[in-house]
Amino acid sequence: MLRSLVYVVFLCVVGLFIGSNAHAQDPQYSQYYAAPLYLNPAFAGSELTGRVGFNYRNQWPSIDAQFTTFSAYYDTYLNDYNSGIGVMVMQDTEGASKLRSTTISAMYSYELKLGDKTYFRPGFQASYIRREIGFYENLIFANQINPNDPFGPIFPGSDIAGLGDPVNMLSLSFGGLLFTEDFWIGGSAHHVNQPNQSFIDGDSPLPVKFSAHAGYRISLGEGSMRGDFTHIRKQRYLTPTINYKKQGPFEQLDVGAYFYVEPIVFGVWYRGLPYKKVEQQSNRDAIVMMVGLNLLSGLNVGYSFDYTVSQLGIQSGGAHELSLSWTLPNSNQGKPQRRDTLLPCPKF
Numbered sequence: 001m002l003r004s005l006v007y008v009v010f011l012c013v014v015g016l017f018i019g020s021n022a023h024a025q026d027p028q029y030s031q032y033y034a035a036p037l038y039l040n041p042a043f044a045g046s047e048l049t050g051r052v053g054f055n056y057r058n059q060w061p062s063i064d065a066q067f068t069t070f071s072a073y074y075d076t077y078l079n080d081y082n083s084g085i086g087v088m089v090m091q092d093t094e095g096a097s098k099l100r101s102t103t104i105s106a107m108y109s110y111e112l113k114l115g116d117k118t119y120f121r122p123g124f125q126a127s128y129i130r131r132e133i134g135f136y137e138n139l140i141f142a143n144q145i146n147p148n149d150p151f152g153p154i155f156p157g158s159d160i161a162g163l164g165d166p167v168n169m170l171s172l173s174f175g176g177l178l179f180t181e182d183f184w185i186g187g188s189a190h191h192v193n194q195p196n197q198s199f200i201d202g203d204s205p206l207p208v209k210f211s212a213h214a215g216y217r218i219s220l221g222e223g224s225m226r227g228d229f230t231h232i233r234k235q236r237y238l239t240p241t242i243n244y245k246k247q248g249p250f251e252q253l254d255v256g257a258y259f260y261v262e263p264i265v266f267g268v269w270y271r272g273l274p275y276k277k278v279e280q281q282s283n284r285d286a287i288v289m290m291v292g293l294n295l296l297s298g299l300n301v302g303y304s305f306d307y308t309v310s311q312l313g314i315q316s317g318g319a320h321e322l323s324l325s326w327t328l329p330n331s332n333q334g335k336p337q338r339r340d341t342l343l344p345c346p347k348f
Contacts, residue, residue, distance in 0.1 A: 025247055026190070026209050027069040027092040027101075029055055030271070030288045030304045031348045032243055032254070034323035037073045037088045037107055039211065039243075040188040042123030042177035044107040045077035045084015046343050053325035059306070062317030065095045075107070076328075082338055084109040084121070102130045103171075117341045118180050125173040125190070132166035133199060169195035169206065184345050185214040207248035215241035217344040223262060226296070234262035239346055241269070251276060252285065258346045265292040265348060267304070284309050286319065292348045298327035302348040323348060 029035045035055045036043035052074045059067040075086030086107040093100050109123035144154045175188035190209040198204035216239070223234035243254040256269020267290035273283045286309055292302030306319035325347065 025207060025250075027057070027067065027090075027094075028245070029057060029069070029323075030254075030286075030306055030319065030321050031055070031290060031302055031323045032213070033241075033346050034300070034302055034325065034348045035071060035073075037075060037086045037105070038071060038090065039213065040123060040175035040177060040186050041086075041107040041125035041173060042109050042121040042175040042186060042188070043084075044075045044086035044109040044123055045111075046109070046121065046177070047075075047327050048077045048079075048339065049330040050074070050076040050328035051325060052328070053323070055321070055323050057319060057321045059319040060308075060312065060316040061320070062315060063312075066317075067095070068093050079338070082111050084111070084123075099131065099133050104128045111339065113338070114178075119178070119339060119341065121177045121179075123175040123177070123188075125175070127171040127173065129169040129171055129195070130166055131169070131197060131199075165199070167197055167199060169197060171195055171206070179341075179343055179345075181341050182217045182219075182344050183215070184343065185212075187212045209245065209247040211243065211245050213241070213243040215239055215345055226262075236261050239344075241346070252283070254288075256288065258290075258348065260294070260346070263294050263296070265294060265302070265346065266290070267292075267346070267348060271306075272309070282310070286310070290348055292323075294347060298329070300325045300327075300347045304348070 029038065032039050034053070036046065053072070055069070055071045057067070057069040069090065069092045071088060071090035073086060073088040075084060077084050084107075088103070088105045088107070090103045090105075091100065105125055105127040107123060107125045109121045112120045114120055146152055146154075170193070171191045172193045173188065173190040174192060175186065177184065177186035179185075188211045190211075191206045192208055194205035194208060196203055197206045218238045218240075220236040220238060223236050226232050226234055237260050238257060239260065240257040241255075245252050251273050252271060253273050254269050254271045256267060258265055258267040267288070269288050271285040271288060276283055286306035288304055288306050290302060290304035292300065294300050300323070302323040304321045306321070308314050308316050308318050
């Protein structure tokens, strides 16, 4: 009887939880180009040298159902094999029930020259994902409530073997990236094998997440001279970008632009798809504002704020996001390079 009751309540709680987050099953970053390996495995090794980076996002900090995400990554380029490799670790905590996901990923990409200053990079990713809901720590069930004092102290939970145990998954993903000196377009498909994410007996496949991203860099002419011995003028350009995402019934579009006046970057974009409602609700999310620094030392630092325009409103606290990356000195300096074109997409 107890087991049946707990199962029923657990199904209801998990059903409500999954239902309320079915449109955001994977975490997202506003600074999606500051998390390149998370966006598309084809970005692994795209800087033609080593790179290390960190990302942190705190979404809706003013309400109990906040989302926090942290990730760290490293990638490098293997010049002798024309290949890029990378690793990424990410942890995400979702909502009041504290659903926690830990992901460890490995990426591989290969670079092909299609023509003069035109390149294509296919990429592959394999990820281990562990999800746990803190079943007896974060959830309260009917048998823990005293019917004579429903608002009083709760009874201890009763552990039942196998119920609410962590879920372990293997996820396979693919991506591709085509670029020239000023233009790029890419796409990725994550969780193509749709691993089972159910916490109870049954099958709940993790939906495939599709992403399509593109942009174009527009030169605004040269600025003043750099304050070093390079005798090179500072760069200035405008970069419009888009990023389309779809996972299950969820669809969203990021559209905006970056304005770069070396070494400062400003960005603003809109996230949403207002013409297509989700469960009769307007699919508007946020206006994102961002500022960052690209230093000649290879250090890149960015901060962005999401001004929530959905029904949650700004009283949710919006979202704060920090990114930090460092492009390491090129270990292939002096060796013949297979590519003389830098990837033109922004770093935030």
